[in-house]
Amino acid sequence: MANKQNMTHEQQQYQQLQQKHEKKRPVLKNCIKAFFIGGLICTVGQAISYFYIYFFNFTEQSVGNPTVATMVFLSMLLTGFGVYDRLGQFAGAGSAVPVTGFGNAVISAAIEHRTEGFVLGVGGNMFKLAGSVLLFGVFAAFVVALIKTLLVIWGVL
Amino acid sequence: MLKGQQSWVFANRPMIVSTGVTGGPFEANGNLANDFDLLYEDLWLEQDSYEKAQRVLLEDAIDITLKKANMQKEQIDFLFTGDLINQITPSSFAARTAQIPYFGLFGACSTSMEGLALASFVVNYHGAKNVLTGASSHNAATEKQFRYPTEYGGQKPPTAQWTVTGAGVALVRENQAGQRLPVITSATIGKVVDMGLTDPFNMGGAMAPAAADTIKAHFRDLALDPSYYDLIVTGDLGRVGHDTASELLKKSGITMQHGQFQDCGLLIYKDDQPVQAGASGAGCSATVLYGHLLNQMKQGHYKRILLVATGALLSPLSFQQKESIPCIAHAVAIEMND
Numbered sequence A: 001m002a003n004k005q006n007m008t009h010e011q012q013q014y015q016q017l018q019q020k021h022e023k024k025r026p027v028l029k030n031c032i033k034a035f036f037i038g039g040l041i042c043t044v045g046q047a048i049s050y051f052y053i054y055f056f057n058f059t060e061q062s063v064g065n066p067t068v069a070t071m072v073f074l075s076m077l078l079t080g081f082g083v084y085d086r087l088g089q090f091a092g093a094g095s096a097v098p099v100t101g102f103g104n105a106v107i108s109a110a111i112e113h114r115t116e117g118f119v120l121g122v123g124g125n126m127f128k129l130a131g132s133v134l135l136f137g138v139f140a141a142f143v144v145a146l147i148k149t150l151l152v153i154w155g156v157l
Numbered sequence B: 001m002l003k004g005q006q007s008w009v010f011a012n013r014p015m016i017v018s019t020g021v022t023g024g025p026f027e028a029n030g031n032l033a034n035d036f037d038l039l040y041e042d043l044w045l046e047q048d049s050y051e052k053a054q055r056v057l058l059e060d061a062i063d064i065t066l067k068k069a070n071m072q073k074e075q076i077d078f079l080f081t082g083d084l085i086n087q088i089t090p091s092s093f094a095a096r097t098a099q100i101p102y103f104g105l106f107g108a109c110s111t112s113m114e115g116l117a118l119a120s121f122v123v124n125y126h127g128a129k130n131v132l133t134g135a136s137s138h139n140a141a142t143e144k145q146f147r148y149p150t151e152y153g154g155q156k157p158p159t160a161q162w163t164v165t166g167a168g169v170a171l172v173r174e175n176q177a178g179q180r181l182p183v184i185t186s187a188t189i190g191k192v193v194d195m196g197l198t199d200p201f202n203m204g205g206a207m208a209p210a211a212a213d214t215i216k217a218h219f220r221d222l223a224l225d226p227s228y229y230d231l232i233v234t235g236d237l238g239r240v241g242h243d244t245a246s247e248l249l250k251k252s253g254i255t256m257q258h259g260q261f262q263d264c265g266l267l268i269y270k271d272d273q274p275v276q277a278g279a280s281g282a283g284c285s286a287t288v289l290y291g292h293l294l295n296q297m298k299q300g301h302y303k304r305i306l307l308v309a310t311g312a313l314l315s316p317l318s319f320q321q322k323e324s325i326p327c328i329a330h331a332v333a334i335e336m337n338d
Helices: A009-021 A027-055 A064-080 A084-091 A099-116 A118-125 A131-153 B050-069 B086-098 B108-124 B139-146 B203-222 B238-251 B282-298 B316-320
Strands: B007-009 B015-023 B078-082 B102-105 B130-137 B166-173 B182-188 B231-234 B261-263 B304-312 B327-336
Touching (some): A009 B203, A009 B238, A027 A084, A064 A084, B007 B108, B015 B282, B050 B139, B108 B166, B108 B182, B108 B282, B108 B304, B108 B327, B182 B282, B231 B238, B282 B327
Parallel strands (some): B231 B304
Antiparallel strands (some): B015 B182
16 A cells, blocks of 8 residues: 555545645754764764874774774763764764764664573674665675676776 | 444443553653652663563552552453553563453554443443553563664654653443542544555654544544533644644534644653654553543543544554554543532
8 A cells, every 4th residue: 555556545635634744854954963973973983093093003004993893882882871872863864874873773782682682682683773784785895896806807997 | 332333322431430650760751740650760660671661560550540449459350451562461461460351452552542442331331340441551662662772873753753651550430429530421433544654753644544533433423523522632643643633623624622632642741852743652642541631630620521542553564564554543532420
């Protein structure tokens, strides 16, 4: 019934009426908030990168791993203390797109299903939200790498 | 007695002898905190899962109801309860504790009035002397099942609603003349209405036509008009659904006075609480009716009210499979016995 073409005249009329009362997402406001909070999170990440390069033996190429680990660790703390979901309601994509948002998706699911035990609960549900990001992310990377390899073999690149 | 197509008139006017209403910390900060009998400071209620916490909410509401009526569990003939959790375990597990013969109901957030209508019917026709009925919901347990983990930082749209943590239970008994108590006079059982909406973050918009349909059926079957009631209250339509239902009713020629048409989902919380469009959940209409509204009736603010509890009959599976959201509403009329 979800298909627009299959809807009866009455259903279509109702949906028009209902839409008048539906409060729309404030898209522009949400974008601005997402831009600044997302930017802030990335600035923190950049500062952590410089910290590792300056004080430890990391280069610009190798600093990614410790930076991501630190950001996910901070995200874990904020999720556990119940701050990240509030930040998410305010910032939307700004806190969902950076790696901290990925961390939050994994950790919140792990906390949520702790009551069903470590194996069936935490283990089985940890990647409930993030699993499709991993699957399609890895697959997309594979396809891109394949295309690049073929182009190199054919001498295009 | 069946009247019209889908309504019952209860000639023996069963009474609501006592009620028990429990809630969580978010409700304690809400608008109606004084109308709760017991408010918990912690969402866990000292249990190790939210599902168990919901069971405790219901068990405590049952105990409070019995205590106020000065009765024992053994004196209760039947228990009619339901909730939103898979296989209604909080209700069934509370019934295990209570050891009262039990009917498990599922009507999503309309369960409170489904239970009250059935309890009144059974009592009216001497199928029982004392019946307990109620409904419960728990914010975190419900979010876990229907939406995302509690701590997940997804942004909720302005049409989303906040599930109430709470349970409301009422004791329905055969009418004994001379007692100044609320009585149940009639009920209208709703049809399932589906207007093809698919957004689980806009339950109010999906449920509004069901509420309007049942209200229209109630006035048609009983040959009444809205002026008969001091207050007509929907269960958990929230801002979007309530405004939509108002317009639908106006279009069918049912006009109400300012303030006569209200919604439990808009009454329970304060404006500054972050609930988007309002409250929802099986516990929403149960706690607001059995707490706040009955208190107001006893204080003489209202003589006759019609409560229309609305439920969205979806499952997490059905909306992932792109099914639309079928909805239902049941109405129960309550009057002060003078």
